[in-house]
Amino acid sequence: MEASLRFRCVRTPCFCEIPRNLHFSRFSSLSFAASPCRPFLVAMENANMQTSFRLKSEKKRIEAVLGEEEEEEEEEERETDRHSSDEGELTCVMKFGGSSIASAERMREIAQLILSFPEEKPVIVLSAMGKTTNNLLLAGEKAVSCGVSNASEIQELSFIKDLHLRTVDELGVDRSVISAHLEELEQLLKGIAMMKELTLRTRDYLVSFGECMSTRIFAAYLNKIGVKARQYDAFNIGFITTDDFTNADILEATYPAVAKTLHGDWITDPAIPIVTGFLGKGWKSCAITTFGRGGSDLTATTIGKALGLQEIQVWKDVDGVLTCDPSIYPSAEPVPYLTFDEAAELAYFGAQVLHPQSMRPAREGDIPVRVKNSYNPKAPGTLITKTRDMSEALLTSIVLKPNVTMLDIVSTRMLGQVGFLAKVFSIFEDLGISVDVVATSEVSISLTLDPSKLWSRELIQQELDHVEEELEKIALVNLLQHRSIISLIGNVEYSSLILEKVFHVLRTIEVNVQMISQGASKVNISLIVNDSEAETCVKALHQAFFESDDLSELLILDSGSGNGSPSLSSVEFGPA
Ligand SMILES: Nc1ncnc2c1ncn2[C@@H]1O[C@H](COP(=O)(O)OP(=O)(O)O)[C@@H](O)[C@H]1O
Numbered sequence: 001m002e003a004s005l006r007f008r009c010v011r012t013p014c015f016c017e018i019p020r021n022l023h024f025s026r027f028s029s030l031s032f033a034a035s036p037c038r039p040f041l042v043a044m045e046n047a048n049m050q051t052s053f054r055l056k057s058e059k060k061r062i063e064a065v066l067g068e069e070e071e072e073e074e075e076e077e078r079e080t081d082r083h084s085s086d087e088g089e090l091t092c093v094m095k096f097g098g099s100s101i102a103s104a105e106r107m108r109e110i111a112q113l114i115l116s117f118p119e120e121k122p123v124i125v126l127s128a129m130g131k132t133t134n135n136l137l138l139a140g141e142k143a144v145s146c147g148v149s150n151a152s153e154i155q156e157l158s159f160i161k162d163l164h165l166r167t168v169d170e171l172g173v174d175r176s177v178i179s180a181h182l183e184e185l186e187q188l189l190k191g192i193a194m195m196k197e198l199t200l201r202t203r204d205y206l207v208s209f210g211e212c213m214s215t216r217i218f219a220a221y222l223n224k225i226g227v228k229a230r231q232y233d234a235f236n237i238g239f240i241t242t243d244d245f246t247n248a249d250i251l252e253a254t255y256p257a258v259a260k261t262l263h264g265d266w267i268t269d270p271a272i273p274i275v276t277g278f279l280g281k282g283w284k285s286c287a288i289t290t291f292g293r294g295g296s297d298l299t300a301t302t303i304g305k306a307l308g309l310q311e312i313q314v315w316k317d318v319d320g321v322l323t324c325d326p327s328i329y330p331s332a333e334p335v336p337y338l339t340f341d342e343a344a345e346l347a348y349f350g351a352q353v354l355h356p357q358s359m360r361p362a363r364e365g366d367i368p369v370r371v372k373n374s375y376n377p378k379a380p381g382t383l384i385t386k387t388r389d390m391s392e393a394l395l396t397s398i399v400l401k402p403n404v405t406m407l408d409i410v411s412t413r414m415l416g417q418v419g420f421l422a423k424v425f426s427i428f429e430d431l432g433i434s435v436d437v438v439a440t441s442e443v444s445i446s447l448t449l450d451p452s453k454l455w456s457r458e459l460i461q462q463e464l465d466h467v468e469e470e471l472e473k474i475a476l477v478n479l480l481q482h483r484s485i486i487s488l489i490g491n492v493e494y495s496s497l498i499l500e501k502v503f504h505v506l507r508t509i510e511v512n513v514q515m516i517s518q519g520a521s522k523v524n525i526s527l528i529v530n531d532s533e534a535e536t537c538v539k540a541l542h543q544a545f546f547e548s549d550d551l552s553e554l555l556i557l558d559s560g561s562g563n564g565s566p567s568l569s570s571v572e573f574g575p576a
């Protein structure tokens with residue numbers, strides 16, 4: 001049994017436990033995990049991994065306790081070193097999305113791709129195979145109304161069974177690696193059919209089958225071809241989250257817990273860790289949670305930060321982050337370099353290529369993220385780092401977020417200006433609704449709301465009705481649906497140049513911008529247009545910024561302005 005030191009936590013009336021197999025002498029700081037659930041003392045391997053608050057007085061007391069244990073500790077360290085192999089440390093995390101592991105053939109290719117980097121000791125994070133998550137959700141929705149006797153016949157269940165059984169057969173892996181999961185999945189669908197309801201908690205449990213099965217199959221295949229691998233369910237190795245089912249946040253306690261398991265297992269018995277993406281465990285409910293669609297990217301960056309790895313690789317089906325969504329405009333080109341801020345903004349404003357929260361751990365740990373194409377591994381991809389040379393950068397990427405709701409809110413002057421803004425935002429806070437883009441004047445405010453954060457359409461309408469009702473107590477409200485946000489990610493130091501070109505293009509195609517906002521992050525300008533016009537705008541803007549050499553108009557206007565803005569000789573339109 002693992003020994004631990006018990007220590008009374010002075011912040012809350014409870015006892016904290018320090019796992020004894022952490023090597024305190026090597027850690028530069030000790031801090032309390034910011035977890036609200038069960039505060040415990042954690043040791044952090046380097047400054048990048050410190051939690052957001054540190055209590056100096058506790059630190060001293062902890063060190064005193066540790067001092068008494070030092071000798072024993074050193075002996076334990078020597079013991080661990082005797083057991084550790086010559087494999088070296090884990091070096092990077094490689095995440096493969098659903099498109100990269102959609103079939104047995106793709107799994108074989110990914111195994112070869114991993115082995116083609118013999119110098120790397122990777123942690124592998126996998127999503128569900130192909131469209132499995134979508135099929136699980138559809139199966140769940142059908143189960144609600146199909147009746148218990150028909151639940152086994154749901155078409156999507158057959159797709160999922162066929163895909164996974166075909167894959168294990170083709171890879172020559174024993175069916176037993178997933179048979180229990182397939183049986184349990186069928187039982188779950190029958191349960192949903194019986195209850196006639198699919199709660200958010202059940203949805204998360206339902207979709208977890210995708211990642212649980214893909215990782216088991218892949219780990220079994222690696223072992224079969226002689227590459228030692230170990231499968232992990234993220235919810236069992238310390239991915240602790242809030243209980244916001246379908247959209248959970250990772251808590252600080254996750255980092256030390258995950259590091260302890262993955263690092264501990266690696267040094268005692270090295271085997272490539274194969275970890276489920278997208279999944280965590282709610283701290284109160286102890287039930288499986290998910291981080292929102294595309295959440296495996298966040299799993300990968302969290303592991304990167306937890307273990308202090310050298311690099312986080314996110315393998316996709318495109319040549320990196322592109323100048324815009326290739327499904328809107330196929331001539332989009334890869335962007336070679338991005339900062340964490342640019343990538344976060346791009347993801348937040350709807351570029352499906354990265355999960356919106358995924359840049360946070362990478363930024364905090366200052367760990368470079370490389371976005372690569374598993375179908376074209378030789379392509380350089382996109383490297384995302386803390387800073388980059390912006391001197392030649394103007395516009396980097398154009399992102400379209402369709403189907404957003406815009407609200408024009410005009411004060412009825414029952415409240416002063418200060419009270420008005422505060423009241424408006426408190427209404428959104430109370431209703432738990434996220435506001436994206438905001439523009440204000442003295443007595444009015446325009447803003448956009450993001451419906452895609454919720455998985456259920458019905459709920460959105462109910463929520464909007466509620467918002468309108470609340471706001472109408474203090475303001476006149478005009479609700480405008482079917483709007484799109486076009487976000488221009490780039491060097492906002494040159495905002496006048498960018499906007500000049502943007503408005504020239506939009507005037508040419510006769511589109512009126514309904515709202516505009518430049519974020520405090522200084523990497524994003526957002527424009528709101530009608531959904532029906534949005535794709536045309538993106539295509540025209542892409543052509544103007546990334547494919548046109550005709551900058552003469554701007555050149556004339558810019559020359560001799562003497563206002564310190566860059567001359568066009570020093571600024572390039574193109575993926576910088
Ligand atoms: N700016 C963009 N750059 C690259 N891909 C984008 C962009 N915007 C949207 N996409 C879409 O994101 C997809 C890759 O993300 P995702 O489907 O989450 O990959 P995976 O499932 O492999 O993790 C691409 O196939 C592309 O259609």
Ligand SMILES: N[C@@H](CC(=O)OP(=O)(O)O)C(=O)O
Nearest residue numbers: 097098127133293294295296
């Ligand atoms: N399977 C989950 C999580 C994920 O990250 O998927 P992907 O990496 O394929 O986008 C989803 O479809 O949302």
